[in-house]
Amino acid sequence: MPASLYLVAGKATDSVTHGFLPAAARLGLDVIVLTDRPAAHTDLPAPVVAVVGCDVSDFRDVVHRIADRAAGAGAAAEPAGIFSNSDFLQAPAALAAAYFGLPGKDWRAAARAKNKALARRHLAHLDPVFAADARAVPADAPYPLVLKPREGVASEDVFLVRDARELRARVAEIGARRADPLVAEEYLPGALHTLETLGDGHEVRVLGSFRTDVSPPPHFVEERLEWAPPPPETPQVLEQLAALGAGFGACHTEFAVHEGRARIIEVNYRLIGDHCDFLLADLLGVPLHEQILRAHLGSRLPPAVPRPRGHAVAEPVIADRAGRLTAAPGPVELDDGGVRLAYRPQRTVGDEVALTRTNRDYLGTVRAIGPGPDDVRAALARFRAAHEWTIA
Structure with a gap:
């Protein structure tokens, strides 16, 4: 009898459709998709056996939908794993996994990683970075600052602002089209890197690192990611991730290195996106999406450490x-x-x-x-x- 994996999703993504769903099929899983956008998840391939409407931002509804299906369909629908690859849904998925006693991320770590203000406060003892509510920035703030949505993604509405006047103008511009809280953070100079990690609850393994080129200010569009050995400052990043509690499953961390100091820009507590997950899997020659799902099913990472080819x-x-x-x-x-x-x-x-x-x-x-x-x-x-x- 196939085990059931509950996939918590918002919009449809290539990482799920072409990565995690085929991986689940190879693992012999039945997949039940919980989503607030059922129309975006039609005609999904096997192993999807059902698409269930759910308020996925509310862990209580996620728990209710899983329990309700398990009660109606019997042992076959009991959750063997609960997983999400969405930036926004890590905490609800983690809370649901904890409710059912399944392997998963610490919901507190997921909340810290998503909320940039919480992350900065939590890491202040290791790496103090100026950060403030964008509507309450003190006069002596260390300009230039990076203005960004507190829980934003994909460099949306991220701007470099050079003084208080420019900050006010950008806050008004963004506020006219979105109501999300905004933060203003100290600009972190240096070479930009990513760190890709995978953990199973017992160890955190560094998969590798990319050097990142971004567009000129005031925008921060990623224009190129090139494989590079993790810089010597990588242990500093791992220490900060451990302080956040971010170690289970996949984690994609962006950081800057300047004068021997590594400083986290943001933590995306999921697999690297924009098709770089497929690149990473091919480069390492490993079934990366399968390994991530196996961790959420309670398996240990394979003993062999992947090396780039x-x-x-x-x-x-x-x-x-x-x-x-x-x-x-x-x-x-x-x-x-x-x-x-x-x-x-x-x-x-x-x-x-x-x-x-x-x-x-x-x-x-x-x-x-x-x-x-x-x-x-x-x-x-x-x-x-x-x-x-x-x-x-």
């Missing part, structure tokens, strides 16, 4: 104007000499594109793995020259 780059194709996408390639996989290339679109021909100066402007992402940096960069340049993306 070459060099890798993820390079998004970014819209440079608003309009209708009239030409773009579909999914592509090909070999260019010793470099394996894959392109997965995030927009399709006919889509209307609104220029946001955020990661929402991605039209698709090109992934490349090859023997070395020069080979990979050259193959990426050839791929982009051979394909057309047109916004009219």
